[in-house]
Amino acid sequence: MSSETIKFKGLKQSIFKDKVMEILPDGGNLNLCLTCGACSSGCPATGLADMDPRKFLRMASLGMDEEILNSEWAWMCTMCTRCVYLCPMKIDIPGLVFNVRRSWPKDKQPKGIRGSCEVAQKNDTCSAMGTPEEDFQFVVEDVLEEYQEAQPEFRKMQAPLNKEGAMYFLNQNSREPVTEPDEMVPLWKILHSVGADWTYGTKGWAAENYCLFCADLEGWEHIVRVKAKAVDDLGCKYWLNTE
Amino acid sequence: MKIKFTVQDPCQLVRKSFGDPVAEDLRYTVKAVVGEENFIDMQPNRSNNYCCGGGGGFLQSGLPDARRGYGKFKFDQIIKTGATYCITPCHNCHAQVHDIGEHYEGKYETLHLWTLICLSMGILGPNEREYLGEDLKEVLVFHPESAM
CATH class of the missing domain: 1.10.1060.10 (Alpha-helical ferredoxin)
Known part of the structure; x- marks a missing residue:
């Protein structure tokens, strides 16, 4: 006080x-x-x-x-x-x-928040870490293949990308694919075990939206629209955001 | 093993979105996974829970002293439960609860819910255990030969 x-x-x-x-x-x-x-x-x-x-x-x-x-x-x-x-x-x-x-003023706002908001708008992935579509796809496919081989009970496990008509469109925080990709796997295993019909999208996959935090209404709306369009374009019924 | 678990109710999921019913769903899942007798709630909890201090962009705001000062509320709340694991079903909460645990040297680990679900199902491999403590690191390891 x-x-x-x-x-x-x-x-x-x-x-x-x-x-x-x-x-x-x-x-x-x-x-x-x-x-x-x-x-x-x-x-x-x-x-x-x-x-x-x-x-x-x-x-x-x-x-x-x-x-x-x-x-x-x-x-x-x-x-x-x-x-x-x-x-x-x-x-x-x-x-x-x-x-x-x-x-x-934008230039006085905390740089970490402001910068993440701006980076996320430069790419249709909406990743605040600037991760492009092909990098996300590479990491997901690479990790999946590794686990399919190392853990044969999960040989048929999938981590679909751009699967049209999937029930669930799943977002993923950038931190996992970029800095700790093994942390994506437990979630895939759960989805596989329950038989969920899900997909990632190479566009709009990143869960975070820093423009919300710096109250940048235009940036915030832009990011939400890019992600929502990615969900709609694949014809998915539900959009799951793990944030 | 008599390990105690508590759970962080994420503001965004509970108070700001789906309210107490989703907090009950969360407890149903956690208790099913760890056993009801091994679960202990923080006080206060559910829609009345304290924010961890990682929300609203605080983790990226460049104000770590203020953020950890805020987080002391959460740290004390976790320590008072006596639990050695805090489950954080939110990305921001996970980063913040983990950070304040290290900063204030609390004897607890910070877990994603997915880790615990897979551990209980016996399908958690050796490379998916970054956030487990020593007491659970070697428990029910799925395909231990695949350790990297």
Whole structure:
């Protein structure tokens, strides 16, 4: 908790909060705070950067736009929504945080998030690690062949790529094919053992979407659309995302 | 073997998407795999669970001190269960719970659910055991001769 009192310099118009309220469903209830503190008492981000959810919301309400827009706390709240779950007024503080993130200039946003968002848009795989279609295909086929030979009970196991009309289109986090490919195998074994009709797609296979985290709405939508198109183009019924 | 397991309810899967029913499905699966008597819940749990601190891009934000400060909540929650395995059915949770375990030197391992399901089915090979602890590393190894 803060040790210093917030010094409030006269009455200000809360421009930022009003703008956010126009975007959030039902205004995100941002004016309904009873200041009870249930949000802050149950938030692991309380105390980080001398901030907590209630303080963040109250500062927005008091028109301290500059202070909340400059606080790194917007990147320390994980938008987990536990505060909304606890709040008697169901105030959407994560929605406020999301829009604060969105207001950060792109070149000031955390490089790890921003960079991953940009890399993922350069390739139809949507991989934040920039892994192209042929690399993913090579790793999947190579690992599958290795296991079919080493573990004969799984000689008939498949890890299909672009199988048209499969029931399930499965996404895969880039980390497995790129850095620990053996970790893909247990999931394949489970799917094989239950007789699931599934497929990867060489397009849109990567599960992650960092544009969500830097509140890049256009990038976020682009990535979702590329992936959804990959699912539709193969005529799959369900899209499974393991993230 | 009397090994205790706990499970992390991922915010995205539980609180933000499918709610308590999917948390029950998760427990059904975990208990079927490890045995009901070997499962212990964190407190609080299900839709009321704490975020691990890996969500929202925190792992990639370049703020490791703040992220681990956040994660101390999760670390303490896991340690209080006395479990030596924390099952994390989410990629972000796995990375974060694993990292805070090492950072705060907790005596627990962090497991993908797929690892445990295959172990219990007796089909987990020697190269699929990266996240198992010493106590389970050599248990029911499928085709041990294929170790790389």
